[in-house]
Amino acid sequence: MQILLDNADFASRMLQQVANGLTKGSVYALVAVGYTMVYGVLALINFAHSDVYMLGAYFAYYPARWLGYMPDTAEKPKAPFWLMGMAFLGAMAACAFIGALIERLAYRPLRNASRLAALITAIGVSIFLQNVGQMAFGADPKSFPRYVDQSSVNLGVISVGNTSILIIVVAFLMMAALHLFVQKTRTGAAMRACAHDMKTARLMGINVDATISITFALGSAMAAVGGILVAMDQPRLTPTMGLLMGLKAFVAAVLGGIGSIPGAALGGILLGVAESLVGGLWDTTYAEAVSFVVLIVVLLVKPSGLLGRAGREKV
Amino acid sequence: MSKPILELADVNVYYGAIHALKGVSLSVRQGEVVTLIGANGAGKTTTLATVCGLMRPRSGTVRYGGEDIGKVPTHQLVARGLVMAPEGRGIFPALTVEENLRLGAYARRDKPGIEKDLQHGFEIFPRLAERRRQRGGTLSGGEQQMLAIARALMSQPKLLLLDEPSLGLAPLIVQTIFETIDQVNKQGVTILLVEQNARIALKHSHRAYVIESGEISIEGESAALLDDPRVKAAYLGES
Ligand SMILES: Nc1ncnc2c1ncn2[C@@H]1O[C@H](COP(=O)(O)OP(=O)(O)O)[C@@H](O)[C@H]1O
Numbered sequence: 001m002q003i004l005l006d007n008a009d010f011a012s013r014m015l016q017q018v019a020n021g022l023t024k025g026s027v028y029a030l031v032a033v034g035y036t037m038v039y040g041v042l043a044l045i046n047f048a049h050s051d052v053y054m055l056g057a058y059f060a061y062y063p064a065r066w067l068g069y070m071p072d073t074a075e076k077p078k079a080p081f082w083l084m085g086m087a088f089l090g091a092m093a094a095c096a097f098i099g100a101l102i103e104r105l106a107y108r109p110l111r112n113a114s115r116l117a118a119l120i121t122a123i124g125v126s127i128f129l130q131n132v133g134q135m136a137f138g139a140d141p142k143s144f145p146r147y148v149d150q151s152s153v154n155l156g157v158i159s160v161g162n163t164s165i166l167i168i169v170v171a172f173l174m175m176a177a178l179h180l181f182v183q184k185t186r187t188g189a190a191m192r193a194c195a196h197d198m199k200t201a202r203l204m205g206i207n208v209d210a211t212i213s214i215t216f217a218l219g220s221a222m223a224a225v226g227g228i229l230v231a232m233d234q235p236r237l238t239p240t241m242g243l244l245m246g247l248k249a250f251v252a253a254v255l256g257g258i259g260s261i262p263g264a265a266l267g268g269i270l271l272g273v274a275e276s277l278v279g280g281l282w283d284t285t286y287a288e289a290v291s292f293v294v295l296i297v298v299l300l301v302k303p304s305g306l307l308g309r310a311g312r313e314k315v
Numbered sequence: 316m317s318k319p320i321l322e323l324a325d326v327n328v329y330y331g332a333i334h335a336l337k338g339v340s341l342s343v344r345q346g347e348v349v350t351l352i353g354a355n356g357a358g359k360t361t362t363l364a365t366v367c368g369l370m371r372p373r374s375g376t377v378r379y380g381g382e383d384i385g386k387v388p389t390h391q392l393v394a395r396g397l398v399m400a401p402e403g404r405g406i407f408p409a410l411t412v413e414e415n416l417r418l419g420a421y422a423r424r425d426k427p428g429i430e431k432d433l434q435h436g437f438e439i440f441p442r443l444a445e446r447r448r449q450r451g452g453t454l455s456g457g458e459q460q461m462l463a464i465a466r467a468l469m470s471q472p473k474l475l476l477l478d479e480p481s482l483g484l485a486p487l488i489v490q491t492i493f494e495t496i497d498q499v500n501k502q503g504v505t506i507l508l509v510e511q512n513a514r515i516a517l518k519h520s521h522r523a524y525v526i527e528s529g530e531i532s533i534e535g536e537s538a539a540l541l542d543d544p545r546v547k548a549a550y551l552g553e554s
């Protein structure tokens with residue numbers, strides 16, 4: 001009887017961790033698509049991507065703050081729903097613009113330069129954005145406004161935060177929309193053609209520069225959504241909040257197969273669940289090491305990742 | 316005599332310090348098949364790349380339909396009917412035959428016209444119709460060349476640039492490809508054809524230029540070049 005109880009308890013703890021992992025993993029997936037799409041087209045690891053994620057969260061912070069909706073002040077009301085919608089759309093648009101601008105100013109002039117030059121530039125842009133963030137927003141953490149009141153939802157043996165459900169649902173919808181866009185639209189076809197062979201894409205009449213701009217813009221808008229969702233769940237913003245997220249999302253992209261959008265989704269979910277299981281059933285300090293272990297194992301065993309195309313060495 | 320659709324005047328092109336085209340001048344008139352023959356490394360591919368805007372001349376002019384296109388990006392030239400089937404064919408190996416063909420029509424918006432041309436392409440190349448859902452990378456060399464030409468036709472070219480369509484193909488397939496080139500030309504497409512296989516290129520063209528180390532050395536009617544002793548010695552393996 002005791003063993004049965006223990007087993008039931010263990011199973012519910014497992015389930016709880018899987019739910020937590022799905023939440024984390026959904027955000028990894030949202031950020032990972034930006035890495036994977038840019039890498040797919042330019043063979044460039046866009047280190048600045050994680051900082052665009054950070055900017056997304058801040059862009060959703062300021063409108064609510066300016067209008068006086070702040071947390072920890074019980075007398076102030078919760079930000080209205082329309083403001084949340086505006087925050088999402090505004091941050092996505094602003095990050096899309098910034099992502100495309102980064103490509104235009106920093107990466108395009110180096111399109112024909114060595115890969116190392118582009119990589120170092122990407123690191124430089126990332127450091128630059130973090131410093132701009134510190135100057136513009138301050139290095140001290142900011143509390144994210146109350147766009148939603150956190151509560152927990154009871155699902156039988158486990159309970160899940162309402163923000164977790166929001167994250168999973170929004171991330172799933174965004175990923176599905178992106179996938180459809182890339183597979184079904186004319187612009188999506190251009191993106192895929194550029195990822196396969198940029199010179200031939202040009203000969204098909206595709207405006208390669210415009211397509212690359214769109215690729216950066218789309219990835220950046222997805223990262224902005226990720227930043228806002230995380231801030232709703234853990235309402236603490238810092239200019240360096242992108243660092244760890246960027247690392248994990250990159251590992252998720254590699255795990256899924258860099259260049260593949262469904263791969264980024266799968267890699268993100270798997271990494272999130274793996275981290276949560278290790279953290280919840282073993283030790284939270286080990287959870288942070290999971291992504292490093294995964295990265296090393298993937299690079300050793302299957303560098304093309306789970307859903308990636310083999311034999312397309314771009315680095 | 317019909318007016319030139321393409322004119323290169325004293326074009327110089329460099330790869331860094333390498334002077335690849337040294338004052339190349341040539342013209343292609345509406346309705347013609349013109350061939351540019353030359354040995355490996357002579358500058359044939361560079362000439363085509365310069366025409367379609369993948370390379371830019373350091374000096375000299377490239378005119379298409381009378382207009383200087385020295386600064387027009389490649390994708391806009393495609394929309395204006397200047398289309399290239401590149402050396403090595405440039406098939407997207409992971410995409411199906413049909414997806415490859417549809418990408419050829421990327422610059423077009425006329426859905427019914429695209430469907431009609433797709434069917435037309437399958438009529439010209441029944442082999443491609445059979446392999447419609449097969450990935451481009453699984454095709455044989457000859458089939459890939461057919462796909463490259465069919466895909467270029469999907470862009471509705473006025474001037475079609477072909478870079479060594481015979482490369483690496485068995486003689487029988489080469490024959491088929493060149494018959495198709497004749498057929499495409501008869502349907503009104505002007506063609507600039509680059510070849511190392513001088514004999515077949517001269518047989519299937521109206522006029523020809525010979526390029527040597529980045530310079531045009533001989534030009535004339537293709538039939539005349541077939542009898543030219545210099546061409547015979549250097550390019551037709553006769554003495
Ligand atoms: N990407 C390149 N970088 C440097 N040199 C090149 C490049 N492409 C071609 N060349 C040089 O330019 C010359 C002409 O090459 P190309 O036009 O490819 O000749 P062809 O097509 O007639 O074989 C050759 O000497 C070749 O070595």
Ligand SMILES: [Mg+2]
Nearest residue numbers: 359360361402
């Ligand atoms: Mg060549």
